[in-house]
Amino acid sequence: xxxxxxxxxxxxxxxxxxxxxxxxxxxxxxxxxxxxxxxxxxxxxxxxxxxxxxxxxxxxxxxxxxxxxxxxxxxxxxxxxxxxxxxxxxxxxxxxxxxxxxxxxxxxxxxxxxxxxxxxxxxxxxxxxxxxxxxxxxxxxxxxxxxxxxxxxxxxxxxxxxxxxxxxxxxxxxxxxxxxxxx
Amino acid sequence: xxxxxxxxxxxxxxxxxxxxxxxxxxxxxxxxxxxxxxxxxxxxxxxxxxxxxxxxxxxxxxxxxxxxxxxxxxxxxxxxxxxxxxxxxxxxxxxxxxxxxxxxxxxxxxxxxxxxxxxxxxxxxxxxxxxxxxxxxxxxxxxxxxxxxxxxxxxxxxxxxxxxxxxxxxxxxxxxxxxxxxx
Numbered sequence: 185x186x187x188x189x190x191x192x193x194x195x196x197x198x199x200x201x202x203x204x205x206x207x208x209x210x211x212x213x214x215x216x217x218x219x220x221x222x223x224x225x226x227x228x229x230x231x232x233x234x235x236x237x238x239x240x241x242x243x244x245x246x247x248x249x250x251x252x253x254x255x256x257x258x259x260x261x262x263x264x265x266x267x268x269x270x271x272x273x274x275x276x277x278x279x280x281x282x283x284x285x286x287x288x289x290x291x292x293x294x295x296x297x298x299x300x301x302x303x304x305x306x307x308x309x310x311x312x313x314x315x316x317x318x319x320x321x322x323x324x325x326x327x328x329x330x331x332x333x334x335x336x337x338x339x340x341x342x343x344x345x346x347x348x349x350x351x352x353x354x355x356x357x358x359x360x361x362x363x364x365x366x367x
Numbered sequence: 368x369x370x371x372x373x374x375x376x377x378x379x380x381x382x383x384x385x386x387x388x389x390x391x392x393x394x395x396x397x398x399x400x401x402x403x404x405x406x407x408x409x410x411x412x413x414x415x416x417x418x419x420x421x422x423x424x425x426x427x428x429x430x431x432x433x434x435x436x437x438x439x440x441x442x443x444x445x446x447x448x449x450x451x452x453x454x455x456x457x458x459x460x461x462x463x464x465x466x467x468x469x470x471x472x473x474x475x476x477x478x479x480x481x482x483x484x485x486x487x488x489x490x491x492x493x494x495x496x497x498x499x500x501x502x503x504x505x506x507x508x509x510x511x512x513x514x515x516x517x518x519x520x521x522x523x524x525x526x527x528x529x530x531x532x533x534x535x536x537x538x539x540x541x542x543x544x545x546x547x548x549x550x
Contacts, residue, residue: 298482
């Protein structure tokens with residue numbers, strides 16, 4: 185949640201790159217303090233991520249190759265919003281594309297601002313239940329495989345440093361706090 | 368932790384912008400699958416973030432203005448690494464600059480990859496203890512104020528959506544799991 189009481193005044197934005205997920209550019213702004221500054225900003229369309237519960241104890245995670253991380257990392261299923269797409273729909277779609285599972289029930293647990301120093305990217309977080317197995321259909325550039333493990337083990341893997349992806353930590357924390365069960 | 372068994376082959380990198388914190392550009396790579404693709408990448412120097420314990424129960428958080436978030440958000444004290452700076456030193460320095468507190472003891476709890484789809488940014492996470500109050504010295508572009516609240520309340524604020532900054536969620540989770548106390 186953001187307290188919008190304070191606002192920056194946007195003087196100009198110079199776009200240096202535009203892609204299907206967003207754009208990168210330089211915002212010249214006046215801060216609430218009156219200070220004038222230029223900020224590098226990756227404007228992002230947003231994404232959804234989901235903790236899929238196979239049963240009361242076990243969740244489905246991904247081992248996904250990330251160039252930026254220099255190898256494979258642990259992640260929850262996730263992906264960018266299509267243009268105008270509802271975040272819940274995106275969560276269910278990405279779950280099916282990346283793992284093959286169709287969810288009978290998808291519940292919103294919150295959202296995360298990934299790194300607000302240089303992007304407005306917000307990832308909407310969900311838990312998914314009543315999974316029915318199907319056939320994954322990953323995109324060509326996705327290199328991933330699924331693993332099933334107890335939620336308690338996944339939480340311990342955050343503590344040990346094996347899981348260090350930001351959205352995954354936030355999504356697992358909210359799943360463990362039981363936010364989903366209350367809705 | 369990253370499993371470096373799989374690697375992408377970098378064909379070329381075209382830098383579109385270079386700033387003091389890193390650079391933005393397009394990497395043309397060959398994925399482990401053999402697929403050739405171009406990836407927008409914000410190469411980042413890295414940062415540190417710290418949960419400062421005022422006593423056994425209470426932590427010091429910031430209300431910080433973020434242009435990318437459109438207002439003020441809750442964060443732990445944090446900041447970018449200076450060139451060649453040790454992450455622990457950075458955590459202690461940012462704590463003092465942003466809150467005024469000098470820490471008698473700073474303990475590493477882990478790290479977070481903020482959003483590995485388009486940046487290699489890693490934020491190193493710490494807990495700080497034995498705080499001695501001093502005078503904050505925020506940078507000119509920083510608009511922030513400190514608030515003291517129980518760690519248990521901060522965790523509840525993640526669940527309620529009041530706290531949604533990624534590094535802050537990860538840092539509070541690790542502080543709550545007691546990773547720091549074991550070292």
